Amino acid sequence: MGKIVLMQGNEACVEGAIAAGMRFYAGYPITPSTEIAERSALRLPQVGGKFIQMEDEIGSIACAIGASVAGVKAMTATSGPGFSLKQENLGYACLAEIPLVVVDVQRQGPSTGMATSPSQGDVMMARWGTHGDHPMITLSPSSVKECYDLVIRAFNLSEKYRTPVIFLMDEIVGHLREGMEITPEDEIEIVNRPTVLYPDPKRKPYQMKKGQLVPKMAPFGKGQRYNITGLIHDESGFPTNSNAEAEKLLHRLMHKISDNYEDIVQTEEVGMEDAEVAIFCYGGTMRAAMSAMEEARAKGIKCGIFRPVTIWPFPEKELRKAAGKLKKIIVAEHNYGQLLLEVQRVAGSMCEIEFVGKYNGSVITPEEILEKAVNSK
Amino acid sequence: MSRMEIRLAGSGGQGVILASVILAEAAVIAGKYTAQSQSYGPEARGGACKAETLISDAPIGFTKVRHPDFLMALTQKSLDKYGKDVPERCLVLMDDSLTAIPELDPEKTVRYPILKTAAEKVGRIQTANVVAVGCINSLLHLADHESIRKAVLMHVPAGTEEINLKALEAGIELVNKAEHA
Numbered sequence: 001m002g003k004i005v006l007m008q009g010n011e012a013c014v015e016g017a018i019a020a021g022m023r024f025y026a027g028y029p030i031t032p033s034t035e036i037a038e039r040s041a042l043r044l045p046q047v048g049g050k051f052i053q054m055e056d057e058i059g060s061i062a063c064a065i066g067a068s069v070a071g072v073k074a075m076t077a078t079s080g081p082g083f084s085l086k087q088e089n090l091g092y093a094c095l096a097e098i099p100l101v102v103v104d105v106q107r108q109g110p111s112t113g114m115a116t117s118p119s120q121g122d123v124m125m126a127r128w129g130t131h132g133d134h135p136m137i138t139l140s141p142s143s144v145k146e147c148y149d150l151v152i153r154a155f156n157l158s159e160k161y162r163t164p165v166i167f168l169m170d171e172i173v174g175h176l177r178e179g180m181e182i183t184p185e186d187e188i189e190i191v192n193r194p195t196v197l198y199p200d201p202k203r204k205p206y207q208m209k210k211g212q213l214v215p216k217m218a219p220f221g222k223g224q225r226y227n228i229t230g231l232i233h234d235e236s237g238f239p240t241n242s243n244a245e246a247e248k249l250l251h252r253l254m255h256k257i258s259d260n261y262e263d264i265v266q267t268e269e270v271g272m273e274d275a276e277v278a279i280f281c282y283g284g285t286m287r288a289a290m291s292a293m294e295e296a297r298a299k300g301i302k303c304g305i306f307r308p309v310t311i312w313p314f315p316e317k318e319l320r321k322a323a324g325k326l327k328k329i330i331v332a333e334h335n336y337g338q339l340l341l342e343v344q345r346v347a348g349s350m351c352e353i354e355f356v357g358k359y360n361g362s363v364i365t366p367e368e369i370l371e372k373a374v375n376s377k
Numbered sequence: 378m379s380r381m382e383i384r385l386a387g388s389g390g391q392g393v394i395l396a397s398v399i400l401a402e403a404a405v406i407a408g409k410y411t412a413q414s415q416s417y418g419p420e421a422r423g424g425a426c427k428a429e430t431l432i433s434d435a436p437i438g439f440t441k442v443r444h445p446d447f448l449m450a451l452t453q454k455s456l457d458k459y460g461k462d463v464p465e466r467c468l469v470l471m472d473d474s475l476t477a478i479p480e481l482d483p484e485k486t487v488r489y490p491i492l493k494t495a496a497e498k499v500g501r502i503q504t505a506n507v508v509a510v511g512c513i514n515s516l517l518h519l520a521d522h523e524s525i526r527k528a529v530l531m532h533v534p535a536g537t538e539e540i541n542l543k544a545l546e547a548g549i550e551l552v553n554k555a556e557h558a
Contacts, residue, residue: 006398006405006413031419115419176440177398177413179405290438366439 002181009147009173010035012180013103014043016148017075019188020155022101023049024074026063028056028082031115032171033105036077057082061089061102068098069228071195071219073155077103080122081112083129090164091130092230094253097162097206097214099193101154104166105174106283106334108361117361118171120283120334126166127312133250135257137264138166138312142286144178150309156191157264161256162214168311170334172284172363193217199224204235214256257313266309267318271297275304277373278322280343281332282308285364289332292369303373311339316346323347330372332356332364380433381517382442385509386455390422392506393451395532397428399510402528403520404432412440425454432519447517449509450475451491470512487516489551495544504544507533511548522549 007015014036017025025040027033041051050067054060057078064074078086083104093100106122108114122129126138139154141147151167158165194216196203205226206215215235218224231239232246240246257264271293272278279289289305296303306322306329308315323329328351331340336359344353354372358364383400387393394415401413412431418424429442448463449470450456456471461480463469469481473488489512495505507529514525526542533541 004405004408006402006411116417172414172440175414177401177411178437178440179401179409179411284440287438287440294438363441365441365443367443 002184004179004181006177007144007148007180008035008175008177009141009144009169010105010175011039012144012147013077013151013167013169013174014039015182016151017101017155018043018047018049019148019183019185020152021073021190021192022075022155023047024064024067024072025049025076026052026054026060026067026074027076027078028054028060030057030079030082032107032174033077033079033103033169035174036103036105040075057085058089061086061093061100064100065089065093065098068100069220071217071222073099073159075101075103077105079105079107080109080119083122083125087125087129087131091132091134093164094130094134094136095230095232096228097217097253098164098228099158099162100164101151101158102164102166103151104168106168106170108359114361116171118284118334118363119359119361120170120285121336121338121359122168123311123333123335123338126168133254135161135163135253136166136312137161137163137257137310138168139309140168140283140311141173142283142307143173143180144176145180147173148180149183152188152190156189159193160191160213161260161264162193162217163257166312168283170283172287176284195219196223205237206233207235213260261313261317264310265313265315265318267315268305268307268309269322270305270307272304272306272322274302275325276302276327277330278304278306278326278328279330279332279369279373280306280319280339282311282339285332285334288364288366288369291366292373295366295370296373299374301373308339314339314342314346316342319343319346320350323350326351328352328354330354330356330369332369334358334364379435381431381446381519382444383430383432383447383513383517384442384445384459385428385430385449386459387426387451388455389417389420389424389426391426391451392503393426393449393509394428396506396510396513397430399507399525399528399532400430400432400513400519402531403514403525404430406524406528407520409433410435410437412437414440425458427455427459447513449513451505451509468516470509470516487555489555491548491551494547494551498547499540499544501540501544504541507541507544508548508551511545511550512552515549515552
């Protein structure tokens with residue numbers, strides 16, 4: 001077993017990112033994500049990386065995109081108000097296929113809301129915040145240890161699929177300190193984007209051979225010259241108004257994620273073998289669910305937990321399979337009912353669905369979940 | 378001890394979060410599971426501040442205090458707020474400059490001059506949180522002497538090690554002296 005260290009969720013996110021190969025961070029500090037910027041500022045110079053505090057949220061994501069284009073694994077972090085501002089460039093990274101990890105440590109909103117209070121109100125924004133149809137991968141950790149391990153996966157998926165990945169934290173895990181075992185280096189899997197290092201005048205920058213998942217990427221300054229744009233482009237990287245090219249590109253972007261659902265989607269099921277009631281939760285809410293489940297079981301209620309680790313794409317296959325054996329799903333989330341809509345869509349016709357939502361800046365307690373579980377007997 | 382829920386409350390700037398982090402560190406050194414969190418307002422100084430440390434022999438689900446085993450209050454406001462509905466078994470540590478509230482069980486309440494000791498004996502009011510750590514560890518026996526010293530040194534700012542160790546010892550002495558009196 002590795003050494004156990006006391007670490008905060010935000011700090012673990014930075015350490016995991018560095019283990020994944022992050023060597024560039026651009027950010028604009030915002031509560032409750034500030035410790036991510038602070039630790040990146042401290043740690044990146046120690047590993048030969050660069051940290052820059054930018055003039056604002058928009059500049060921060062633009063800067064991280066630029067670093068990634070140059071071939072460096074890059075991250076930026078923010079909270080709700082900043083996440084709103086980053087949406088335009090997030091779409092740019094989706095369309096231009098630029099690997100990037102964007103961390104959102106959610107706080108109560110809307111607008112500047114309550115800066116130091118927890119929320120999970122950005123779940124739908126993570127999926128649909130930027131305009132236009134676009135692919136999106138979003139992962140959500142529920143412990144300090146998972147902040148470390150899962151951000152590595154966020155980088156790997158981002159590199160593999162050449163797409164931005166949202167690492168959706170919340171104030172509960174971001175500001176939580178726990179003892180955590182540092183994952184030994186030789187147990188960490190690292191994925192790097194496919195690259196082209198030698199210029200080939202005949203190669204088009206977005207061209208793909210059969211069987212290739214994404215176009216190989218030429219790091220700016222090292223390989224060929226090419227154009228990157230947020231306009232619909234063809235294989236040459238230059239803009240086009242061709243409807244056929246637009247359809248082809250959009251289709252490819254959406255399918256590179258949906259065709260690889262099995263590779264991307266992860267869920268955690270606890271006590272689901274014999275469960276009649278399941279708590280559906282994610283992120284920091286998992287912790288209240290764990291205690292609620294334990295207390296429900298002590299009362300003789302067959303209670304389990306279904307947790308999407310990957311939130312987007314939504315794990316509908318796994319949820320549908322689980323729901324077939326359930327009498328009731330209790331959706332617990334810190335918002336007015338966002339993933340509740342997805343659960344209703346997928347499982348609404350299969351079992352009863354109840355909702356425990358908090359949006360006032362306080363934390364859902366095990367008792368509040370337990371009450372819904374008890375009343376189902 | 379299978380599970381201990383510790384709540385520290387005071388005013389922003391008094392260092393109650395750092396005190397609760399040091400207790401969590403001591404728990405990690407002692408090989409326990411721990412979860413430490415805090416709640417505070419947007420202001421850096423003066424607002425109400427609450428910090429919580431859970432220590433357990435088993436993995437921790439819910440990370441917030443539900444049934445405190447221990448409460449420390451360094452301001453009257455925080456004592457009034459959190460002292461009024463503590464469970465019967467909860468031990469309450471209050472700074473002796475505060476006025477006890479009727480809801481507190483005198484048998485389960487201890488008062489020590491934490492703020493005064495930091496200001497006068499240690500010579501720096503900013504060390505009140507580490508004086509408090511010394512008191513708390515002596516009251517709850519969370520970690521041995523060496524471990525709690527180590528935990529303090531891991532978290533105080535560089536250059537303040539000596540004065541903080543002095544504060545820790547002063548806090549320990551407050552309890553020891555009282556217990557032997």
